[in-house]
Amino acid sequence: MNQETNHGTHGHESHIHGVPSNIVEEIQTEWNVSPATIKPKQESEIFLSVKKNGKNIISFSAVHEKQMHILIISHDLSIFQHLHPNYDGEGKFNVKTTFPKAGKYKIFADFLPEGSAQQLAKYDLIVEGEEQDDAVNFDKELKKQVDDLMFELKFDNLAVKQHVLMTFTVTDSKGNKITDLEPYLGSAGHVVIVSEKMDEFLHVHPKDEAAKGPDVEYMTTFPISGKYKIWGQFKYIGKLYTVPFVINVPGK
Template sequence: MKKLMLILSTITLIGLSGCGNNGHHTESNHHGMNHEKKEKEKQTKVSFTFNQNPKSGENSELVIKVKDSEGKTIKDFEVEHEKLMHLIVVSNDLSYFDHIHPEYKGDGLFTITPNFPSGGKYTLYADFVPKDSAKTVKTKTIQVLGSERSPVVLKEDQHQTKVVAGKEISFKTDELTTNKDITLSFTIKDEKSKKPIRNLQPYLGAIGHVVAISEDTKNYLHVHPMNEDSTGPEAKFMTSFPKSGMYKIWGQFQQNGQKFTVDFTVKVK
């Protein structure tokens, strides 16, 4: 079994202007992250710039620029789970979620055109690893123009089984308390036959990926599986929640070349 890869990022939001903020990250895979790498991570600065004011239903290119504390461009990045950067996009009521991958243009510059289904506030999380530095997450809250939908109130799921893309997915956790290692388990069956699915394909180099975000969007967790080489039906993840409250958890998996995403909302005591 490959070593567990756990990235826990606690984030304080910023306004609409300026660069992405510094996040605090805890690594549980003991890769020997030294003090120098931690300091580099803290000093990394990211700017998020659209070529025009983002509006729902329109294509607005996002440019993400990565620099060090002295304003010098960071040019080299580590490949993590097949990508140089993972960008998580959520609406501020957490009803919308997207996990996309900006294209690296060189010279510290990444570009992508996100999709915004409606107007309103969204939070962007840029997740990457500069060479010889630590896992880094920078965030920005933006206002998207266009018709806004009524906010969706986040409620704890009373049923821990959902049907998505012809799969029946059951979700189970340890007791949800703060600052404790918690196992998150997804069990995936065929919706019609109820037979366990054993032919899941790697998604970004692993059986699956999990992202969890707190109701106020200030706490972000990107968790990699404990059993990376598994093909199902069970996928296990381990994480630790920094604060109590409501969290929405998204699990992403792949079968027969088709990615599917399932979400569960939990309450951490």
């Protein structure tokens, strides 16, 4: 069992930065994984209990249709999973998954206890075996095809510690604009952003939750300069598309 104190998060833009001390002291999480030693491609289960002053928290508000969002990211940022655990109604969550390769992973849990601030809990996990990290290279062009759709990413002014407008534009492989994106968990699209060392985490939702494309806009702030990886998730004709980009946020 591993118990950690959480960090509060901030509205639609969640990050582990500048947390009020009373929130840090109030809510704790207890993590367990099964089996205790995890191997690549082996079904594993993650258990998470949420407590306040030593007692289980029972009531959680749904944020984008779910009581908890679990984000699993490998140390080299090559693996990304967005999961939604089962809740037993007594303060305990669990979810099954497999880890594609050996190495270090960080697991983030994003949730909102009723009557409290939104929380971000984190847990470090090692998958046994020979670790082979992939290089985290900047994308020379912020345009990428995922299956039959093309995604382009633009920023109005990419800078540290400033409000930044971030826009995904979605077209098909022939360049035709997609104007009928479907809601994914009640939103036009979800974006998760982490810094290279995963010490900064942002879970961002669109300015217009009902946007259908081709443009989906987000406002965010990058707390520190440096390398970040961005995963955008969009749903179209019943299929979920996850598109990754690696960017550099310059300092002042």
